[in-house]
Amino acid sequence: MAKLAISGGKPVRTKPFPAYITAGVEEKEALCRVIDSGVLSRYLGAWHEQFYGGNEVQALEKEWADYYNVKHAIAVNSATSGLICAVGAIGIEPGDEIIVSPWSMCISATAPLFYGAIPVFADIEPDFFCLDPESVESKITSKTKAIIVVDLFGQTYNADSINRIAAKYGLKVIEDCAQAPGALLNGKPVGTLGDIGVFSLNYHKHIHSGEGGMIVTNDDNLAERLQLIRNHAEAVVEAKGVDNITNMIGQNYRMTELEASVARCQLKKLNSLNSKRLQNVVYLESGLKNIPCLAIPKVRENSTHVYYVHACKYNQGISRVSAQKFVSAVKAELPHFELREKEGTKLGAGYVKPLYLMPVFQNRIAFGKSGWPFNLNDSVTYEKGLCPVCEELYSGGVVTSEFMLPSLNENDINDVVSAFEKVWQNREELL
Numbered sequence: 001m002a003k004l005a006i007s008g009g010k011p012v013r014t015k016p017f018p019a020y021i022t023a024g025v026e027e028k029e030a031l032c033r034v035i036d037s038g039v040l041s042r043y044l045g046a047w048h049e050q051f052y053g054g055n056e057v058q059a060l061e062k063e064w065a066d067y068y069n070v071k072h073a074i075a076v077n078s079a080t081s082g083l084i085c086a087v088g089a090i091g092i093e094p095g096d097e098i099i100v101s102p103w104s105m106c107i108s109a110t111a112p113l114f115y116g117a118i119p120v121f122a123d124i125e126p127d128f129f130c131l132d133p134e135s136v137e138s139k140i141t142s143k144t145k146a147i148i149v150v151d152l153f154g155q156t157y158n159a160d161s162i163n164r165i166a167a168k169y170g171l172k173v174i175e176d177c178a179q180a181p182g183a184l185l186n187g188k189p190v191g192t193l194g195d196i197g198v199f200s201l202n203y204h205k206h207i208h209s210g211e212g213g214m215i216v217t218n219d220d221n222l223a224e225r226l227q228l229i230r231n232h233a234e235a236v237v238e239a240k241g242v243d244n245i246t247n248m249i250g251q252n253y254r255m256t257e258l259e260a261s262v263a264r265c266q267l268k269k270l271n272s273l274n275s276k277r278l279q280n281v282v283y284l285e286s287g288l289k290n291i292p293c294l295a296i297p298k299v300r301e302n303s304t305h306v307y308y309v310h311a312c313k314y315n316q317g318i319s320r321v322s323a324q325k326f327v328s329a330v331k332a333e334l335p336h337f338e339l340r341e342k343e344g345t346k347l348g349a350g351y352v353k354p355l356y357l358m359p360v361f362q363n364r365i366a367f368g369k370s371g372w373p374f375n376l377n378d379s380v381t382y383e384k385g386l387c388p389v390c391e392e393l394y395s396g397g398v399v400t401s402e403f404m405l406p407s408l409n410e411n412d413i414n415d416v417v418s419a420f421e422k423v424w425q426n427r428e429e430l431l
């Protein structure tokens with residue numbers, strides 16, 4: 001008789017895993033404070049005392065800048081808007097090239113398009129999954145203006161090498177640290193490793209305010225341009241006396257007082273949430289290291305990893321079962337997380353499809369029908385095979401999970417490890 005749940009056996013566990021909930025009493029009090037104040041957002045899209053937003057937004061920016069030891073923090077309504085702001089702030093020209101990673105959330109690669117710039121994909125490191133410095137350097141042309149690096153899964157990008165390359169060619173580095181709040185490299189916080197760092201406060205991230213984003217920079221000029229793009233720059237530049245008006249058609253990327261008040265509470269919890277996460281990683285790995293087809297994630301030298309995703313390399317040569325099959329079998333042994341009934345359990349084979357395979361790049365259609373901005377620059381291409389390391393990892397080279405979430409205790413993690421062990425021991429049933 002079949003033992004594995006996927007073939008009709010009894011699953012290891014059916015009781016849902018506890019939900020990861022970070023907001024509670026403090027956030028409720030903060031929201032009430034804002035509602036009682038009567039001011040749910042305080043911005044004017046004009047050169048005015050209130051151009052910079054209300055008390056909660058400004059207090060959050062100060063606390064965020066202190067925490068990350070950086071001169072400027074700028075609150076926005078998402079990391080998506082933050083990345084678009086960053087591309088505008090560095091003064092990009094239509095047709096310029098920006099080197100991006102194929103393995104990330106889509107906006108890390110599509111942000112350049114909003115200013116008519118062309119994303120150029122470089123491959124990723126086989127062990128750390130962040131942009132590979134050698135590949136980055138090989139993609140540089142006379143049109144390259146910047147690199148958007150990603151601290152993927154909570155691992156810091158290879159800042160030592162990539163920043164050296166950026167300096168050599170005079171490129172700006174925009175750091176997408178949405179998945180790595182609180183990670184450090186050589187003792188320096190993420191976000192401050194490049195010229196501009198962008199954090200996310202969306203519901204899925206380590207800490208959140210529902211939706212939200214934070215941009216950080218040590219550069220006064222970039223900070224001003226970011227603030228302008230956030231809030232209707234075109235209506236502000238004249239009165240503010242801004243000389244450089246390139247890319248100064250602004251947006252409304254403003255964070256409200258409600259979100260800012262919640263984000264302030266969340267920032268205070270980041271250290272303790274991250275240490276619980278790291279404690280769970282150690283415990284999870286003490287079990288997973290006994291599964292021969294999995295390799296525990298490597299951590300870059302002199303850095304801390306904050307595990308937005310726990311990604312083990314998968315070796316099909318050892319198991320003789322594809323990652324997809326293996327993962328489906330483990331998933332069948334385990335329940336979903338509370339509040340996430342529709343998503344199945346937090347386990348996957350691979351991660352997103354290499355981003356250049358999305359229709360926007362395959363069809364070279366972004367704005368309008370004539371191919372803008374791709375028609376400015378025919379030399380950049382997006383064919384399958386462009387980033388072989390990423391393609392191999394995507395098609396079953398890694399097993400990703402979130403079984404280190406701080407809501408889990410050791411008993412929960414024991415069930416996870418039992419499920420992996422059970423599938424490993426009975427893998428013959430999958431052949």
Ligand SMILES: *Cc1c(COP(=O)(O)O)cnc(C)c1O
Pocket residue numbers: 077078079080081104105107108150176178179199200201202212213
């Ligand atoms: C979540 C995420 C974003 C986007 O964040 P939003 O705040 O939802 O816009 C960008 N980049 C990465 C790597 C992400 O994980």
